[in-house]
Amino acid sequence: MAEFERNPQQKTLMGPGPSTVDPRILRAMSEPTIGHLDPDFLQIMNESMELLRYIFNTENQLTMAMSGTGSSGMETTFVNILEPGDKVIVCVKGVFGQRMVDVAERCGAEVIEVNAPWGEPIDPEDVRKAFKETTGVKMLAVVHAETSTGVLQPLKELSQIAKEHDALLLADTVTSLGGVPVDLDDNGVDLAYSGTQKCLSCPPGLAPVSFNEKAVEVLEKRKTKVQSWYLDLTMIRNYWGKERFYHHTAPINMVYALHEALRIIKEEGREARFERHRKNSAALKAGLKAMGMQMLVKEEFQLPPLTTVVIPEGADDVTVRKRLMQEYNLEIGGGLGDLKGKVWRVGLMGYACTKSNVMFFLSALGNILTSMGVKVDKAAALDAAAEKLAE
Numbered sequence: 001m002a003e004f005e006r007n008p009q010q011k012t013l014m015g016p017g018p019s020t021v022d023p024r025i026l027r028a029m030s031e032p033t034i035g036h037l038d039p040d041f042l043q044i045m046n047e048s049m050e051l052l053r054y055i056f057n058t059e060n061q062l063t064m065a066m067s068g069t070g071s072s073g074m075e076t077t078f079v080n081i082l083e084p085g086d087k088v089i090v091c092v093k094g095v096f097g098q099r100m101v102d103v104a105e106r107c108g109a110e111v112i113e114v115n116a117p118w119g120e121p122i123d124p125e126d127v128r129k130a131f132k133e134t135t136g137v138k139m140l141a142v143v144h145a146e147t148s149t150g151v152l153q154p155l156k157e158l159s160q161i162a163k164e165h166d167a168l169l170l171a172d173t174v175t176s177l178g179g180v181p182v183d184l185d186d187n188g189v190d191l192a193y194s195g196t197q198k199c200l201s202c203p204p205g206l207a208p209v210s211f212n213e214k215a216v217e218v219l220e221k222r223k224t225k226v227q228s229w230y231l232d233l234t235m236i237r238n239y240w241g242k243e244r245f246y247h248h249t250a251p252i253n254m255v256y257a258l259h260e261a262l263r264i265i266k267e268e269g270r271e272a273r274f275e276r277h278r279k280n281s282a283a284l285k286a287g288l289k290a291m292g293m294q295m296l297v298k299e300e301f302q303l304p305p306l307t308t309v310v311i312p313e314g315a316d317d318v319t320v321r322k323r324l325m326q327e328y329n330l331e332i333g334g335g336l337g338d339l340k341g342k343v344w345r346v347g348l349m350g351y352a353c354t355k356s357n358v359m360f361f362l363s364a365l366g367n368i369l370t371s372m373g374v375k376v377d378k379a380a381a382l383d384a385a386a387e388k389l390a391e
């Protein structure tokens, strides 16, 4: 074998991300790298901003992509809004809410946590209570689609509460953008961030963000400089905006990837895309239930792009996932934190959200469980899924 050879195999990525990348996007990434102030590139940036507004469903002028993965989007929203001593309420119901707390604390903010058990959404009443017990809260932060648990958090009531207390609402839409409606304007979300490797089906590397006028006003009224030079929107927006001031070199080919991903979404249409995620995940869940398994999350809060299923008795978590990979080149996720060893996380995101992946996964899982002596009705699972898909 040649030295330093690299030969990654094509796999089916049905975990919590990254998800399988659309080959159209990989082709776009191999196009020639041009200058970051080249007029052709500026047009690609402008179109990307316009297309991001389409999928975020917002009029927000300040809608663009940060250089870095989803976590850089998280960090961008916190460091640009919070100054030392500011109060922020952070909703914690899984790993990414916990990460928000860590990021907010590093901004020197006073963090008030509102918790919910993993697998459940945040109760708006608990948020109301937290606001009552303190004053001068600058921002309420919540994860829209908690990828560690598979919970889709309703946003409208939280935005109402934030408004009543003159606080901004921040939503993490890393796993929701492109898979379920995020409707920033209609939901009353003031600022949001996302990532490219979940339902947008790009490689990891960019973090779309969107700030409305209220959030921009807070940014402009800061008394102190933004703590991070690299993520400082007061400068970066002058590169993505009309001024085109150099800040840092945009990851050119990654922007091609995002642009292509968003073009694909526009071609399919956002409503059709959401319906595809809803339908395929309904088929997946019908199949798993027919095998005798249970979902972690109550139906009304289930997240179509990511299903958390309780591991059946007699099945060893790690062995099953290892065999899915070795025998089928198929990746799913295990549980994190409190849910380690208790659930599997099955993603149906963007390009990977297909009927054939639903049937492929159910049959592969059925085969493995059967061979391990776990009693599951494989045929019933495939029938139940096929029936849902035919609806």
Ligand SMILES: *Cc1c(COP(=O)(O)O)cnc(C)c1O
Residues within 6 Å of the ligand: 017, 069, 070, 071, 072, 074, 096, 143, 145, 146, 147, 172, 173, 174, 175, 195, 204
């Ligand atoms: C994946 C994810 C992140 C972090 O994104 P990275 O690209 O891993 O930095 C943040 N929030 C949620 C909800 C996620 O699913």
